[in-house]
Amino acid sequence: MSRELMKGNEAVAEAAVRAGVVSYFGYPITPQTELLEYMSRRMPELGRAFVQAESELGAINMVYGAACTGHRTMTSSSSPGVSLMLEGVSYIAGTELPMVLVNVMRGGPGLGNIAPAQSDYNQMVHGGGHGDYRCIVLAPCSVQESIDLTVLAFDLADKYRSIVVLLTDGSIGQMMEACELPPMQPLKTKFADWAVQGAEGRERRFLTSINLDPAAQEEMNYRLLKRWVEVEANEVRYQEYFMEDAEYVVTGFGSSARIALSAVRAARAEGIKVGLIRPITLSPFPKQVYANLSDKVKGMLVVEMNAGQMLEDVMAANRYRIPTEFFARLGGVVPFPDEVLEEIHRMVETPIPTDSHPRDRWFARVMAKG
Amino acid sequence: MQTEVIIAGFGGQGVLFGGQLLAYAGLDEGKHVTWIPAYGPEMRGGTANCTAIVSDEEIGSPLVRYPAAIIAMNRPSLDKYENQVKPGGLLVVNSSMLDRPVKRTDIRVLEVDAGDVAERLGDKRMTNMVLLGALLANLPVLPMSAIENALKVHLPERHQRLLPKNFEALREGAKYKVN
Amino acid sequence: MVLDNCELETTVFERPDTLTGANTHYCPGCTHGIANRLIAEVIDEMGMREKTIGVASVGCSVFIYNYLNMDFVQAPHGRAPAMATGVKRVLPDRMVFTYQGDGDLASIGMTEIVHAAARGENITVFFLNNTNYGMTGGQMAPTTMPGQKTTSSQNGRDVETQGYPIRVSEMFSKLDGASYIVRRSLHDPKNIRMAKKAIRMAFETQVRGLGFSMVELLSICPTNWGMTPKTSIQWLEERMIPYYPLGDYKVHPALAEIKL
Numbered sequence: 001m002s003r004e005l006m007k008g009n010e011a012v013a014e015a016a017v018r019a020g021v022v023s024y025f026g027y028p029i030t031p032q033t034e035l036l037e038y039m040s041r042r043m044p045e046l047g048r049a050f051v052q053a054e055s056e057l058g059a060i061n062m063v064y065g066a067a068c069t070g071h072r073t074m075t076s077s078s079s080p081g082v083s084l085m086l087e088g089v090s091y092i093a094g095t096e097l098p099m100v101l102v103n104v105m106r107g108g109p110g111l112g113n114i115a116p117a118q119s120d121y122n123q124m125v126h127g128g129g130h131g132d133y134r135c136i137v138l139a140p141c142s143v144q145e146s147i148d149l150t151v152l153a154f155d156l157a158d159k160y161r162s163i164v165v166l167l168t169d170g171s172i173g174q175m176m177e178a179c180e181l182p183p184m185q186p187l188k189t190k191f192a193d194w195a196v197q198g199a200e201g202r203e204r205r206f207l208t209s210i211n212l213d214p215a216a217q218e219e220m221n222y223r224l225l226k227r228w229v230e231v232e233a234n235e236v237r238y239q240e241y242f243m244e245d246a247e248y249v250v251t252g253f254g255s256s257a258r259i260a261l262s263a264v265r266a267a268r269a270e271g272i273k274v275g276l277i278r279p280i281t282l283s284p285f286p287k288q289v290y291a292n293l294s295d296k297v298k299g300m301l302v303v304e305m306n307a308g309q310m311l312e313d314v315m316a317a318n319r320y321r322i323p324t325e326f327f328a329r330l331g332g333v334v335p336f337p338d339e340v341l342e343e344i345h346r347m348v349e350t351p352i353p354t355d356s357h358p359r360d361r362w363f364a365r366v367m368a369k370g
Numbered sequence: 371m372q373t374e375v376i377i378a379g380f381g382g383q384g385v386l387f388g389g390q391l392l393a394y395a396g397l398d399e400g401k402h403v404t405w406i407p408a409y410g411p412e413m414r415g416g417t418a419n420c421t422a423i424v425s426d427e428e429i430g431s432p433l434v435r436y437p438a439a440i441i442a443m444n445r446p447s448l449d450k451y452e453n454q455v456k457p458g459g460l461l462v463v464n465s466s467m468l469d470r471p472v473k474r475t476d477i478r479v480l481e482v483d484a485g486d487v488a489e490r491l492g493d494k495r496m497t498n499m500v501l502l503g504a505l506l507a508n509l510p511v512l513p514m515s516a517i518e519n520a521l522k523v524h525l526p527e528r529h530q531r532l533l534p535k536n537f538e539a540l541r542e543g544a545k546y547k548v549n
Numbered sequence: 550m551v552l553d554n555c556e557l558e559t560t561v562f563e564r565p566d567t568l569t570g571a572n573t574h575y576c577p578g579c580t581h582g583i584a585n586r587l588i589a590e591v592i593d594e595m596g597m598r599e600k601t602i603g604v605a606s607v608g609c610s611v612f613i614y615n616y617l618n619m620d621f622v623q624a625p626h627g628r629a630p631a632m633a634t635g636v637k638r639v640l641p642d643r644m645v646f647t648y649q650g651d652g653d654l655a656s657i658g659m660t661e662i663v664h665a666a667a668r669g670e671n672i673t674v675f676f677l678n679n680t681n682y683g684m685t686g687g688q689m690a691p692t693t694m695p696g697q698k699t700t701s702s703q704n705g706r707d708v709e710t711q712g713y714p715i716r717v718s719e720m721f722s723k724l725d726g727a728s729y730i731v732r733r734s735l736h737d738p739k740n741i742r743m744a745k746k747a748i749r750m751a752f753e754t755q756v757r758g759l760g761f762s763m764v765e766l767l768s769i770c771p772t773n774w775g776m777t778p779k780t781s782i783q784w785l786e787e788r789m790i791p792y793y794p795l796g797d798y799k800v801h802p803a804l805a806e807i808k809l
């Protein structure tokens with residue numbers, strides 16, 4: 001296969017096409033729109049379904065319908081649009097249907113702006129819609145990984161009858177990088193025993209998320225949990241850089257991790273023994289990796305483009321054992337590597353307090369700067 | 371080895387395409403590349419810029435505060451980016467659109483009357499090519515042949531007849547050397 | 550633009566108090582600016598600047614609150630009529646209006662607008678129809694005409710798969726709650742003057758407590774149409790007006806007495 005230069009958003013679209021997506025429903029919103037525009041051309045060309053819905057609410061419910069048929073389906077949006085989809089997301093979870101949702105995050109809350117941000121971590125990882133459910137959340141940090149994880153997303157969605165979120169941001173979506181696309185997969189021909197396609201020669205089926213009997217609803221919740229236990233056992237993914245002899249650890253996901261990688265390399269060049277952990281699955285979260293960090297790790301720096309949403313998960317995962325610092329830029333401001341490097345220096349040079357919260361210390365520093 | 375280039379100017383000056391050419395050429399040379407635009411709402415009249423990085427290893431941040439080289443195609447871009455060139459780095463400016471000289475003395479400066487050169491060659495829209503030619507002749511990032519090849523492949527269909535002119539623009543630009 | 554049949558202007562233009570004087574971010578030639586100004590002039594003439602609350606929507610006009618000098622709130626995409634309802638119900642003696650694009654009003658916000666009209670909500674709506682989503686870069690809107698090329702209908706809107714446009718004024722004229730529904734255009738001085746009168750009439754509808762009023766304004770988007778402002782004006786005249794005929798679609802009888 002030849003390597004080509006592609007924009008993140010378009011790469012995700014083509015990867016989904018090659019993974020056998022049969023229908024796409026969406027609504028324009030920056031910085032995701034190229035994905036929709038690409039699909040508006042590509043899907044009809046292949047005789048597959050494309051609809052620009054009247055809204056994200058329309059789009060997610062079109063996906064709901066399409067998912068009921070057992071065929072691969074997806075939608076994509078950016079933060080404000082994803083908020084609008086969450087009712088449908090909860091219903092899809094409540095109906096135990098597979099689907100892929102791409103969220104190209106931007107600055108918020110509210111209308112915010114269109115710059116890259118990571119402030120939907122909690123929304124995607126810890127809920128979003130109402131009710132007790134979990135989504136698998138994949139966080140690529142490059143165009144190539146966006147492609148690979150898109151293909152994986154469809155497989156995981158089918159395997160676990162689950163919603164899989166590809167959580168990227170404006171910078172990964174707008175960036176062009178070298179990448180290789182996967183081969184075109186044939187469309188699914190075998191369907192699960194719940195798919196609604198007409199009761200030809202079989203008992204009729206119906207799909208619903210209503211469970212008036214609490215006991216039956218509890219059964220359903222148990223079923224979701226059982227599947228989640230399996231997901232947690234089998235699907236955790238992460239990447240480590242320079243961890244063999246690391247005395248300090250930087251951690252972050254997606255864009256933050258890339259920026260941190262530049263800073264970590266620079267610190268290594270200065271002789272600082274620092275490594276990087278990058279969760280690829282934010283949900284299931286790679287808890288063990290943080291739990292297993294050896295006691296020779298003297299400090300950890302969590303870098304995010306939100307006010308410390310993953311930070312809480314990282315600290316809980318290592319049971320508040322490793323002294324931790326936090327650094328972030330908010331609202332669509334993307335940190336530069338030198339800012340992270342400065343934080344690495346601080347972590348290495350000054351003792352890390354353990355009697356206050358890293359977010360509070362970081363914020364006090366921000367406020368002190370004025 | 372990693373080289374970062376920011377190209378900045380008005381929308382419509384070929385800022386984004388210039389950066390993409392660097393990325394395409396880097397890709398053909400087997401390098402790691404990233405290209406990232408400053409994107410905005412559609413409304414016109416604004417400034418445009420992009421960052422292209424060419425590297426021998428996996429690229430971390432696609433944005434850097436102090437790039438190795440900057441092409442400033444107009445006055446607002448010079449004002450915004452002059453102080454960001456890495457010390458010892460290269461600043462290429464389109465002097466046809468400037469009413470002030472470059473102030474920095476700790477960097478290599480190349481003033482190219484690229485707008486005029488392009489106009490002389492027959493099309494002002496080739497200003498970006500003149501500047502790119504000047505950049506490549508003064509920054510050991512990619513061979514000119516790689517850019518020419520990328521141009522051949524990626525110049526939009528409707529502009530293909532302008533290919534020889536664009537080559538000429540690159541070469542004219544390459545005549546400028548930091549003294 | 551047809552210039553030869555317009556009268557010579559003798560008025561020296563002044564900036565209406567209701568305009569802040571800030572430079573707009575609209576593209577050169579865009580008619581959003583004209584619409585903003587007309588609203589400002591009318592509010593000046595009515596002396597209502599300090600009694601009016603605007604509700605901005607999401608689209609190229611998102612920063613209208615920077616240009617119109619009065620109290621403003623900013624709604625989520627499509628929800629301006631609902632927010633306006635909230636403001637108006639609490640402050641019934643204020644003049645409340647929304648300013649919405651065709652994507653905002655006729656696509657994502659169709660529910661809110663239809664129900665505001667059906668309720669006879671005593672608010673005024675300015676509806677800028679430029680047949681596409683301007684702000685996000687020219688995607689298909691519910692008003693995009695059959696065959697029209699946009700970035701999400703790249704071979705031209707195919708009614709087989711992408712359906713037909715919505716004629717909003719015609720549709721709303723069937724709602725009992727609506728009192729004043731008209732379509733105007735911003736393509737030449739004569740039509741601009743007629744648009745201004747309609748804006749006044751819509752506000753008068755509200756001031757008289759007659760219920761829901763809406764002025765649809767045909768508008769150009771040179772940037773995303775890929776045309777100069779001049780050819781855009783021509784295109785509006787030749788292509789849009791036949792599809793979206795100008796006129797009064799519903800006028801409450803009580804408005805007949807108002808002479809402007």
Ligand SMILES: Cc1ncc(C[n+]2csc(CCOP(=O)(O)OP(=O)(O)O)c2C)c(N)n1
Pocket residue numbers: 027028029030056080081084111607608609610626649650651652653654677679681682683684685690
């Ligand atoms: C929930 C949500 N979805 C999508 C968007 C992105 N968005 C911003 S403006 C816009 C379209 C605006 O088009 P229109 O209303 O026609 O106004 P115009 O720019 O053409 O004046 C869209 C889809 C958003 N801000 N919020």
Ligand code: SF4
Pocket residue numbers: 412413414574575576579580581609679683684769770771772773
């Ligand atoms: S994009 Fe279109 S609607 Fe928006 S300001 Fe520009 S011309 Fe006007």
Ligand SMILES: [Mg+2]
Pocket residue numbers: 608650651652677678679680681682683690
């Ligand atoms: Mg519009």
